[in-house]
Amino acid sequence: GAGVSQSPRYKVAKRGQDVALRCDPISGHVSLFWYQQALGQGPEFLTYFQNEAQLDKSGLPSDRFFAERPEGSVSTLKIQRTQQEDSAVYLCASSLPGLIEAFFGQGTRLTVV
Amino acid sequence: EDKVVQSPLSLVVHEGDTVTLNCSYEVTNFRSLLWYKQEKKAPTFLFMLTSSGIEKKSGRLSSILDKKELFSILNITATQTGDSAIYLCAVEIGSARQLTFGSGTQLTVLP
Numbered sequence: 001g002a003g004v005s006q007s008p009r010y011k012v013a014k015r016g017q018d019v020a021l022r023c024d025p026i027s028g029h030v031s032l033f034w035y036q037q038a039l040g041q042g043p044e045f046l047t048y049f050q051n052e053a054q055l056d057k058s059g060l061p062s063d064r065f066f067a068e069r070p071e072g073s074v075s076t077l078k079i080q081r082t083q084q085e086d087s088a089v090y091l092c093a094s095s096l097p098g099l100i101e102a103f104f105g106q107g108t109r110l111t112v113v
Numbered sequence: 114e115d116k117v118v119q120s121p122l123s124l125v126v127h128e129g130d131t132v133t134l135n136c137s138y139e140v141t142n143f144r145s146l147l148w149y150k151q152e153k154k155a156p157t158f159l160f161m162l163t164s165s166g167i168e169k170k171s172g173r174l175s176s177i178l179d180k181k182e183l184f185s186i187l188n189i190t191a192t193q194t195g196d197s198a199i200y201l202c203a204v205e206i207g208s209a210r211q212l213t214f215g216s217g218t219q220l221t222v223l224p
Contacts, residue, residue: 004155031210033210033211033212035214040216041216041217042117042119042201042203042214042215042216042217043156043201043203043212043214044214045211045212045213048210048211055210056209056210056211059211089154091154091155091156100144100145100147100161100205100210100212101147101158101161102158102212103158104149104155104156104157105155106153106154106155107154107155109154
């Protein structure tokens with residue numbers, strides 16, 4: 001596609017519900033990143049994939065957070081048993097191999113009520 | 114702990130003004146510094162800086178890095194209302210392939 005596509009754009013979840021956020025990177029971009037952005041803050045790194053391999057998951061805040069990219073293209077970020085503190089915009093970014101300049105998607109705004 | 118600090122947190126100017134946004138960092142194993150513009154939700158890439166003293170320029174925007182004093186500035190001349198956005202500074206650390214972002218500067222340009 002022309003850019004990084006994320007869905008849904010908005011998600012409201014009841015506390016305790018599981019959610020799945022989808023990211024469709026730019027075609028040919030082997031590197032894929034997930035970031036979490038709380039209101040008034042800069043994005044914070046969650047996890048990084050190169051193709052289907054998850055090379056860094058050091059930013060995932062708890063074991064309720066899980067990300068996968070089984071075929072090296074589309075990625076899903078899953079949050080189990082959502083909590084209010086999970087409310088944030090979840091940004092996905094992709095880049096070409098060896099380049100740090102990442103292209104970001106529009107994000108998914110998650111609100112946990 | 115790696116730290117990226119941006120100032121000011123917010124700035125309100127009038128069209129035609131020139132603004133300077135600051136980004137300072139304290140990180141281990143610095144690799145590069147990037148500037149992004151965030152309107153609504155998606156940050157868009159502006160500049161990547163790796164070497165001290167070399168200005169990068171794109172239209173009315175320019176940026177420079179000082180690796181001795183550990184800071185970067187982003188200049189916008191002849192501001193327009195379309196420049197209103199959050200400007201994010203991020204540092205790439207080592208070979209981690211992740212970016213550490215500052216909190217951003219909210220720029221508002223009034224007509």
